[in-house]
Amino acid sequence: MRYALAGLLFATAPFGAEAQEATFTTGLATEINPGLFDCGPGTRASAVGEIKSDDGTVWTVPAATNYGTAPFATDLFNECGGDRLDSLAELDLDSVPIMDAGGSEQFTAYVFADNYFELYVNGTLIAVDPVPFTKFNSNVVRFTADRPVTLAIMMADWEENLGLGSEDNRGKAFHPGDGGLVAHIQDANGATVAITDDSWRAQTFYTSPLNDRGCLVVDGHSRDSSACSQEGVDDATGYSAAHWAVPSDWMMPSFDDSIWPAAVTFSNETVGVNNKKAFTNFEDIFDTPGANADFIWSSNLVLDNLVLLRKTAD
Template sequence: MHTLLATAIVLSLGTGSVMAQSQTITADVWADNWFEMYVNGEKVLEDSVPITTERSFNAETASFEADMPMTIAIMAKDFKENDSGLEYIGTNRQQMGDGGLIAQFHDAAGALVAVTDGDARCLVVHHAPLDVACAKESNPVAGEGACGFTETDIPSDWTAPGFDDSAWPAAVVHSAQEVSPKDGYDNIAWDSSAELIWGEDLHQDNTLICRITVGS
């Protein structure tokens, strides 16, 4: 169960303007299967376990300095062997993977400043297979028949604070029952407002990019 997910999230704290000021932020992030995160266009965190590691469901916690307001951009991926979107191809476990992402952010005083929820803007950039029947094929070939796929170019500046994500759809919130988070997920004390997000389809949406802006 692995998916490539790219996610950028924008959260707004208050309606007034905020003078740029640096703060120490601590992030907790769990993804199935892999993620990398940017703040104000700079990469600050990457899943330490390679996406090719089978059943990797670890969480990452890290602190970094960020100027406020800040834009958090996360790319998330579920594992897939190729563009068919399948894993364990050619074995009796051949199947579509499934994804999921959750994150929360606290300031140095321990106050919650941002979470993943339905306010995040997330663009699915890889969706496969186009037909779930692909998972049952004896010789699935990416791009052929049921194993077709759609791929969207990732904007070069998607992590930048000034990027316009208004046309991106809102993230879809999924329940813990649907995602079945495990392993590293259980090591984090998640705030009740932090929610598991992905595209509409946990199985066929393989790569997402999402954005959140904290402060305005």
């Protein structure tokens, strides 16, 4: 089944879908949008593309999004025309809009995403990242909900080489980038409700670039690209991408995420945020003593480009 979202076409899986084999595309996608957002000179364009797989399915890369149709998360640090706070102490929390995810209890989520996120709470989309690619930014989102709170986050590691999960970087025309998400969710009293750690579930839906399809190991709901090369190249002729259809109910509290692998944690150093003010200005909330949030992703921080994350907190 395919349907349109925010003007883009992408594949979805029906309710109760069994484990899927990968569907493959080869080469570059066709650009359908030159950029969701323009941050000016020296930044990378958040372009969107479409590509047809071997079985005829049309895929949107790096992701079909709700950018431009859903509310933007409030800035903590945004060099692309937004607020740039020096610390959490400068945040006027009362000025942050409260999004309605049902219920009456108030919560606050602090988020740093590499690159783009969409946040669902109890099945309701409440905020999206205002900066899809670069420069790196961080955000705060307030919302009302009832417990248990199901947090579902779509993460996309953006790309310049559409369909091949890579960018011109480190002296190579096709260099795969990496992703990562760190978040801390608190209640109205400032008590921790959830932090990103290995108790979350993470599933991959787009992996690229692949210089050899045989390196990808799919076993049930495990989609393991750890044996695939992460080396940047100047010629990606013949390189592939693997895609899986996104379940249409993946964000709902009723979705059974026990079939997904556990999220894998990564250090601040591995993700490379120690020189990014969007993170370091707010280490007191992301690396809170006693509630130190980890960066999380699927098992492959570099090649897995569209990752869905879930956690239900009491």
